[in-house]
Amino acid sequence: MHPYNSLNLALHVGDDANVVLQNRKSLKEQLSTASGLPHMAPMFMNQTHGANVFVVDGVTDIEPSADALITQLPGIALCVLVADCIPLLMWDQQVNVIAAVHVGRRGLLNGISAKVVDLMRMMGAQQIQAQIGPSICGLCYEVGEDVYSEVVAQHPSTRSQTALGKPALDLRSGLEELLSTLEVPTEVVPGCTAEDLGLFSFRRDGITGRQAGVIWN
Ligand SMILES: [Zn+2]
Numbered sequence: 001m002h003p004y005n006s007l008n009l010a011l012h013v014g015d016d017a018n019v020v021l022q023n024r025k026s027l028k029e030q031l032s033t034a035s036g037l038p039h040m041a042p043m044f045m046n047q048t049h050g051a052n053v054f055v056v057d058g059v060t061d062i063e064p065s066a067d068a069l070i071t072q073l074p075g076i077a078l079c080v081l082v083a084d085c086i087p088l089l090m091w092d093q094q095v096n097v098i099a100a101v102h103v104g105r106r107g108l109l110n111g112i113s114a115k116v117v118d119l120m121r122m123m124g125a126q127q128i129q130a131q132i133g134p135s136i137c138g139l140c141y142e143v144g145e146d147v148y149s150e151v152v153a154q155h156p157s158t159r160s161q162t163a164l165g166k167p168a169l170d171l172r173s174g175l176e177e178l179l180s181t182l183e184v185p186t187e188v189v190p191g192c193t194a195e196d197l198g199l200f201s202f203r204r205d206g207i208t209g210r211q212a213g214v215i216w217n
Contacts, residue, residue: 007023007026007209008020008023008200008208008209008210009023009027009044009079009081009210010081010210012046013207013209013210024042024044027079027212028041028042031077031216035077037075040076040077040216041075041077042076042077042079042214043056043059043063043069043071043076043077043078044079044081045063045065045067045068045069045080045102046064046065047067047102048065049067049104050065050067050106050112051107051110051111051112052064052066052067052068053066053067053069053112053116053119054066054068054069055119056070056076056078057071059076067102067103067112068099068101068102068115068116069099069100070098070116070119070123071098071217072095072096072097072123073217074096074217075216075217076216076217077216078098078099078214078215079100079212079213080101080212080213080214081102081210082135082210082211083199083200083202084104084135084203085103085104085136086102086103086132086171086172087100087101087102087103087133087213088100088101088102088103088130088133088175089101089130089133089214089215090117090120090129090130090184091215092125092126092128092129093127094125094126094127095124095126097123097125098215098216098217099116099215100213100214100215101116103171103175105143105147105151105169105171108151108155108158108171109150109151113179113182114178114182128184129184130179130184130185130187131186132172132176132186132187132188132189133189133191133213134190134191134192134193134196134199135171135172135192135193136171136192136193136194136201137170137192138160138169138171138173139160139161139168139192140162140203141160141168141169141170141171141194141203142162142166142167142168143169145167147169148167148168151169151174152169155177155178157170157173157177158173176188
């Protein structure tokens with residue numbers, strides 16, 4: 001439903017819950033088709049821009065308060081909901097460990113991505129790969145001077161400016177650099193949520209839906 005069209009997957013943004021649940025059901029069917037597993041279970045989380053990591057050890061309808069989900073179980077699809085923040089997906093094929101991480105400005109500062117990489121390595125991962133999905137770009141993500149200084153001090157590669165020369169942050173560059181120092185090869189899916197009208201953008205629209213980054217075993 002407008003302004004959530006189409007395929008909004010988030011229950012917390014004011015959309016009709018029945019429509020969202022229908023959208024999630026449709027995602028479940030698509031996942032089952034794509035994976036060839038008849039009972040693929042998507043798992044969502046209640047994202048708080050915090051650093052909590054939740055290890056999924058069984059299928060449940062409860063959405064844990066976390067910004068990262070990790071699992072080694074087959075038949076579970078981990079979903080991260082975004083509208084400008086970065087959906088980060090990671091996996092290691094040898095030990096079948098997968099992760100979905102929500103990385104916004106606060107997530108970049110609180111170190112959640114490094115925490116997930118550490119945990120995956122503790123679970124036996126030795127060849128983690130990552131994919132960064134579409135998010136707001138460095139030209140569009142204008143911020144105030146104080147926020148700019150705080151983030152750039154910790155992640156210099158986020159330094160950016162808008163077309164009009166206002167301070168801005170390139171969170172993708174910051175995350176790419178971080179993953180590179182962690183020795184995790186990363187593929188970046190291009191696209192800016194604020195510029196691409198086919199994607200949800202909180203910055204552009206305020207009240208809007210959430211798309212999902214999804215990974216499964
Ligand atoms: Zn942009």
